[in-house]
Amino acid sequence: MAFLVTFHWGWLLASLLLGLAMGWIAVVHRGQGVSKPVTRWLSVLAVALVAAALSRVIPGRPGYWLDLGLVMFALYLAGCAVGSWLRDWALSQHKPAA
Amino acid sequence: MHGLFRWSSKWWPGVIPLVVFWAVACWTSTPPLEADLAARSTAALRDTVLDKRRIAVAGRDVTFAADAFSEDGRRSAVASVESVPGVRLVNDETRLVPEAKPFVWSAERDVVRVTLGGSSPLPASKGKLLEAARAGLGGVEVVDQMNLSRGAPPRFDSAALLLLDQIGKLKDGKITISDTKVSLSGMARDLGGREAIAAALRNLPEGFSVAANEIKAPPYIFQAYKDPVASSVTLSGYVPDNNVHAALAATAARKFFSEKVVDNLKASVGAPAGFSQAVVPALGALSRLSTGTLVVSDREVKLSGDAFYDAAAGQIRAGLGKDFPQGWQFKADISVKPAAAPVDATVCQQLFADLLAKGKIRFESGRDTINPDSAGLLDRLIETALRCPTVNIEIAGHTDADGEDGFNQALSEKRAQAVIDYLVKAGLPANRFTAMGYGSSQPLAGNDTDEGKAQNRRIDFVVR
Numbered sequence: 001m002a003f004l005v006t007f008h009w010g011w012l013l014a015s016l017l018l019g020l021a022m023g024w025i026a027v028v029h030r031g032q033g034v035s036k037p038v039t040r041w042l043s044v045l046a047v048a049l050v051a052a053a054l055s056r057v058i059p060g061r062p063g064y065w066l067d068l069g070l071v072m073f074a075l076y077l078a079g080c081a082v083g084s085w086l087r088d089w090a091l092s093q094h095k096p097a098a
Numbered sequence: 099m100h101g102l103f104r105w106s107s108k109w110w111p112g113v114i115p116l117v118v119f120w121a122v123a124c125w126t127s128t129p130p131l132e133a134d135l136a137a138r139s140t141a142a143l144r145d146t147v148l149d150k151r152r153i154a155v156a157g158r159d160v161t162f163a164a165d166a167f168s169e170d171g172r173r174s175a176v177a178s179v180e181s182v183p184g185v186r187l188v189n190d191e192t193r194l195v196p197e198a199k200p201f202v203w204s205a206e207r208d209v210v211r212v213t214l215g216g217s218s219p220l221p222a223s224k225g226k227l228l229e230a231a232r233a234g235l236g237g238v239e240v241v242d243q244m245n246l247s248r249g250a251p252p253r254f255d256s257a258a259l260l261l262l263d264q265i266g267k268l269k270d271g272k273i274t275i276s277d278t279k280v281s282l283s284g285m286a287r288d289l290g291g292r293e294a295i296a297a298a299l300r301n302l303p304e305g306f307s308v309a310a311n312e313i314k315a316p317p318y319i320f321q322a323y324k325d326p327v328a329s330s331v332t333l334s335g336y337v338p339d340n341n342v343h344a345a346l347a348a349t350a351a352r353k354f355f356s357e358k359v360v361d362n363l364k365a366s367v368g369a370p371a372g373f374s375q376a377v378v379p380a381l382g383a384l385s386r387l388s389t390g391t392l393v394v395s396d397r398e399v400k401l402s403g404d405a406f407y408d409a410a411a412g413q414i415r416a417g418l419g420k421d422f423p424q425g426w427q428f429k430a431d432i433s434v435k436p437a438a439a440p441v442d443a444t445v446c447q448q449l450f451a452d453l454l455a456k457g458k459i460r461f462e463s464g465r466d467t468i469n470p471d472s473a474g475l476l477d478r479l480i481e482t483a484l485r486c487p488t489v490n491i492e493i494a495g496h497t498d499a500d501g502e503d504g505f506n507q508a509l510s511e512k513r514a515q516a517v518i519d520y521l522v523k524a525g526l527p528a529n530r531f532t533a534m535g536y537g538s539s540q541p542l543a544g545n546d547t548d549e550g551k552a553q554n555r556r557i558d559f560v561v562r
Contacts, residue, residue, distance in 0.1 A: 011120075026109050076112060080106065081106075
């Protein structure tokens, strides 16, 4: 993992920033969200992919691509969470003033 | 926390650019990543001894194939690759170098090249052997057909290096190590090469032994050529040592009384036993020929040429082989020189005088036994006597002044008679010769010096 971070820090940083931006928007976004059952299915898929990556069952280049994708996705999620939380906190700071 | 769940349902649109990022990252980073891992895996194996090493990287997985020389070496090589940062999986396709049983190594020499074959334990020792072969053999082409195998006996390298030194001493042949047994066959380049190799084999490392040493030595050749036109005798080939060389040169000088002896002999080891005992009588036989060649090859003596007269040819054919040591062979191809034209008494006397001026009939000291060294001179005298068949000849014996007159008188008579006996045995009629003894009464020189005495001791042929 440390190797992936040092080798791909640019892409990982980009994922993180993308996540921050998406998280920032998501709080005030009025569009359609993902329904609960779909979320559940997506979570199962994510867990399965993580399990596949950790058990190293996918060989060669696809295995590497999976690892890279999961790391980027994890950082995206982390970015989203931080972004959403920041936006929420920022909004709560403004309300009393308004 | 509840907010996080609520917001997270709206995070999905960002996944679309994320997937694009991911695809671009995969597209651009895979080849450099693989090259980087391959380079670092190779670097990690830099100090490991392996054969047929091959590293292939797919993603972060390394396929590593190699032949290792021990199980420990194989495991540590795999571990080195596994410990390279970034490597996810190692597909271990390593194996041990096959074990050779028996472990056979060979060096074969023919006219133009040396071929190294069989098994060698490690790439380093293979390189060392090749380098040693190239350095030790000068310009000879060295062909490498060695495989790498496990199972070499201890101290293999030093044994093989020692044997490579020996291949330089061979003209052609093969040296083989099979486990700890060494076999040699072929022909030594020089005389003495076989002995030098045998001596070097005593220094084989502990544990190695010689199973078969069938190195042959080149024939030990000694040659003598008597040329009547140039009036010379050329000696060539080998003699065992300088003492034998000096003795043979002295013998040749005595036996070839009128010819110049050209000495091209070289000293070399490897002479067959009884060399001197065979060569000295063979030179004596050659001295009795008008023209002839003597070739001694190992234990075979070949003499060919022309004798001066029939009886001499018979004597040479019958007599020579008897003097040889055990195991020696003699082949004679003796013909008889065509008889020279008859001459009258005056010319006959002149011919005798010329011959006796060049050489003297020698006897054992104080006795009337003719020295075998004089056989060549006597043959020439007999040939001359045959050219003047009507002439009567007085054989006159003379001594120096040492000793009593009576003894000298008797000795001179007996020596003159011994010469007549020799002539008669050669087929000349006894009634043509008269033996006369003059003791010391007719000196040619003063009896006060050794040279003078030597001149006075003589046999003269006087035509009557």
